[in-house]
Amino acid sequence: xKKVTDSYIQDHIKKAVIKLAPDQAEYLWKQPVEKANxxxxxxxxxxxxxxxxxxxxxxxxSLAACLALCLLTYYMISLRVEATVYLDVNxxxxxxxxxxxxxxEAKANNRDGQVILKDMDLKNTDLDVAVNAILxxxxxxxxxxxxxxxxxxxxxGNNRKKAEAIRGRLSGEISICMDTLxxxxxxxxxxxxxxxxxxxxxxxYGISMGKAALLQKLLADNPGLDLExxxxxxxxxxxxxxxxxxxxxxxxxxxxxxxxxxxPEKETESQGDPGERREEDPEEESEEEExxxxxxxxxxxxxxxxxxxEDASEPEESDDDSGEEPEESWxxxxxxxxxxxxxxxxxxxxxEEKKEEKEEDSLAQERIQRKMENLKRRMELLAKKKxxxxxxxxxxRESQEELLGADDQESGKAGEKPQTEYDPEPDYExEYEPExEYDPEPExEYEPExEYEPExxxEPDYExEYExxEEDGEDD
Amino acid sequence: MLIFAAVAYDRPQEKETIFIEETIFYRIxxxxxxxxxxxxxxxxxxxxxxxxxxxxxxxxxxDAMQEAYLKIRSAAHLYQPMGKPMAWxxxxxxxxxxxxxxxxxxxxxxxxxxxxxxxDCSDIEDREDRIVFETAFHILSxxxxxxxxxxxxSGLKHREISELLSIPLSTVxxxxxxxxxxxxxxxEERL
Numbered sequence: 084x085k086k087v088t089d090s091y092i093q094d095h096i097k098k099a100v101i102k103l104a105p106d107q108a109e110y111l112w113k114q115p116v117e118k119a120n121x122x123x124x125x126x127x128x129x130x131x132x133x134x135x136x137x138x139x140x141x142x143x144x145s146l147a148a149c150l151a152l153c154l155l156t157y158y159m160i161s162l163r164v165e166a167t168v169y170l171d172v173n174x175x176x177x178x179x180x181x182x183x184x185x186x187x188e189a190k191a192n193n194r195d196g197q198v199i200l201k202d203m204d205l206k207n208t209d210l211d212v213a214v215n216a217i218l219x220x221x222x223x224x225x226x227x228x229x230x231x232x233x234x235x236x237x238x239x240g241n242n243r244k245k246a247e248a249i250r251g252r253l254s255g256e257i258s259i260c261m262d263t264l265x266x267x268x269x270x271x272x273x274x275x276x277x278x279x280x281x282x283x284x285x286x287x288y289g290i291s292m293g294k295a296a297l298l299q300k301l302l303a304d305n306p307g308l309d310l311e312x313x314x315x316x317x318x319x320x321x322x323x324x325x326x327x328x329x330x331x332x333x334x335x336x337x338x339x340x341x342x343x344x345x346x347p348e349k350e351t352e353s354q355g356d357p358g359e360r361r362e363e364d365p366e367e368e369s370e371e372e373e374x375x376x377x378x379x380x381x382x383x384x385x386x387x388x389x390x391x392x393e394d395a396s397e398p399e400e401s402d403d404d405s406g407e408e409p410e411e412s413w414x415x416x417x418x419x420x421x422x423x424x425x426x427x428x429x430x431x432x433x434x435e436e437k438k439e440e441k442e443e444d445s446l447a448q449e450r451i452q453r454k455m456e457n458l459k460r461r462m463e464l465l466a467k468k469k470x471x472x473x474x475x476x477x478x479x480r481e482s483q484e485e486l487l488g489a490d491d492q493e494s495g496k497a498g499e500k501p502q503t504e505y506d507p508e509p510d511y512e513x514e515y516e517p518e519x520e521y522d523p524e525p526e527x528e529y530e531p532e533x534e535y536e537p538e539x540x541x542e543p544d545y546e547x548e549y550e551x552x553e554e555d556g557e558d559d
Numbered sequence: 560m561l562i563f564a565a566v567a568y569d570r571p572q573e574k575e576t577i578f579i580e581e582t583i584f585y586r587i588x589x590x591x592x593x594x595x596x597x598x599x600x601x602x603x604x605x606x607x608x609x610x611x612x613x614x615x616x617x618x619x620x621x622d623a624m625q626e627a628y629l630k631i632r633s634a635a636h637l638y639q640p641m642g643k644p645m646a647w648x649x650x651x652x653x654x655x656x657x658x659x660x661x662x663x664x665x666x667x668x669x670x671x672x673x674x675x676x677x678x679d680c681s682d683i684e685d686r687e688d689r690i691v692f693e694t695a696f697h698i699l700s701x702x703x704x705x706x707x708x709x710x711x712x713s714g715l716k717h718r719e720i721s722e723l724l725s726i727p728l729s730t731v732x733x734x735x736x737x738x739x740x741x742x743x744x745x746x747e748e749r750l
């Protein structure tokens with residue numbers, strides 16, 4: 084048996100074919116042929132390859148498919164809702180946002196919201212621009228004004244970090260926008276998570292998910308609240324109502340501004356009454372005390388110059404006289420606004436300023452105490468003067484009565500003398516005229532009359548003068 | 560030494576690939592006889608073996624081969640260089656063979672599977688060559704025969720054969736090995 088290998092087989096097959104293959108080149112060249120135009124049947128399978136090779140077509144088609152896939156993916160991502168922003172004042176507006184923070188859809192949750200969004204095409208606009216436009220529209224339509232400037236911002240998103248970032252940025256943006264439009268405003272912000280219960284609550288009462296989330300939290304802690312009543316309230320009304328019930332709204336939502344940490348709704352109500360705001364901010368209180376003390380000081384100086392008794396009672400009246408306080412509070416608001424814009428960067432400066440303010444406050448307090456003591460002394464002196472004058476008057480009256488009694492017995496000449504004796508009376512009369520006005524006020528504070536009566540220090544100064552007069556009169 | 564010698568003997572010989580300049584078709588299209596003769600001489604064995612493996616009939620294969628070269632002459636001016644001149648030649652040869660087969664089927668009314676092989680090997684003088692060639696066409700399937708003959712004669716690689724026959728490369732390789740194994744076994748008995 085002969086061993087057969089692969090090469091052996093191939094070699095023999097090749098030799099056999101070479102033997103069998105006809106050699107007809109000359110014959111075939113002599114045969115007449117017609118030139119093909121490319122549509123012939125024997126060219127099937129070659130026409131498609133004209134110009135471009137199969138590899139190029141394959142690569143090009145795969146590249147096009149990848150490109151189409153990328154475009155499709157990008158398009159799908161840009162159409163996907165990454166976060167939902169809810170804005171509630173009384174108008175309720177919902178903004179669906181994609182990953183590039185562009186508005187996919189703006190919806191209204193109530194009729195007021197429809198009014199706000201009327202004639203506004205916010206689709207595909209930047210989220211910040213859209214929020215600014217909505218706030219501007221709210222101001223134009225009167226939903227945000229000096230009395231009502233609380234906005235509830237709620238953000239919901241699958242990506243918590245993204246939602247948190249949007250909430251933080253938008254809160255600041257809205258705060259700045261409200262400051263620009265209204266002078267100041269409060270932003271209540273919260274992050275919410277959609278669930279069936281929340282959706283049901285929002286659908287049932289026709290409110291936004293943000294407001295529904297807030298009410299849900301409120302009801303969880305305060306089951307006695309009337310839900311239907313709360314759903315009908317605007318955010319400002321809700322804040323006022325909760326304050327009446329002594330419920331701290333800060334436990335449920337964040338506040339964007341430092342000035343409304345305790346009761347933001349107060350700010351809106353007490354804008355025209357700075358006395359209430361003074362209780363909220365201790366720093367402002369100290370500053371306002373300073374202004375009061377300065378007024379007292381000025382009044383005291385005027386007292387010194389005029390020697391008028393009326394001005395002595397002004398320190399008490401100055402509590403009600405706070406015409407400069409709104410300006411003060413406005414300056415404070417501006418300072419706080421600046422602090423709020425970038426608190427992290429200016430934190431150190433802020434603390435230094437606070438320290439300086441405290442030092443200034445302590446110095447001012449010391450000054451005020453000193454001035455108060457001086458004022459007290461002056462008041463005491465004035466009170467003593469009054470008492471002495473009264474005593475003198477009484478003494479004069481007594482002496483007059485005595486003189487009149489003596490004149491009855493003597494001739495009518497004596498009656499003319501007292502007129503000359505009491506000529507100086509008009510000099511004192513203007514001093515004692517305002518007594519009835521200011522008597523009731525200084526008396527309860529100092530009540531010094533019995534205390535200073537026995538004091539001998541001032542008696543010798545005045546007594547000899549009047550005694551001498553009386554003696555002169557008697558002598559006359 | 561023996562091991563090296565055995566390895567050297569078993570190592571398959573380097574295939575003689577057919578090199579054709581692509582410009583040869585422009586020359587043929589321009590009426591250059593030398594160019595046509597050169598192309599014919601280089602490719603006739605491959606084209607004949609391919610036609611024979613497709614048609615399994617010597618006369619038909621010779622007719623198909625003649626016709627294929629006439630078509631190559633008439634379409635040479637349409638050739639566009641793509642780096643595969645042999646593929647262009649084989650495509651025309653296949654189309655001609657398929658047309659031949661359709662005509663034969665039309666006249667005889669038998670399918671490709673029912674066609675009886677009629678390969679006259681009387682012209683092959685060498686006994687071993689004749690036995691190997693006859694055995695290959697008798698015991699191998701049509702595809703196995705095509706692959707082995709094309710590989711042995713045309714100088715095409717397995718990948719090029721898979722593209723030409725529109726058969727996956729793995730199938731080409733498995734059929735090639737299986738066909739050779741069958742041939743070896745049969746030839747060892749006959750020789």
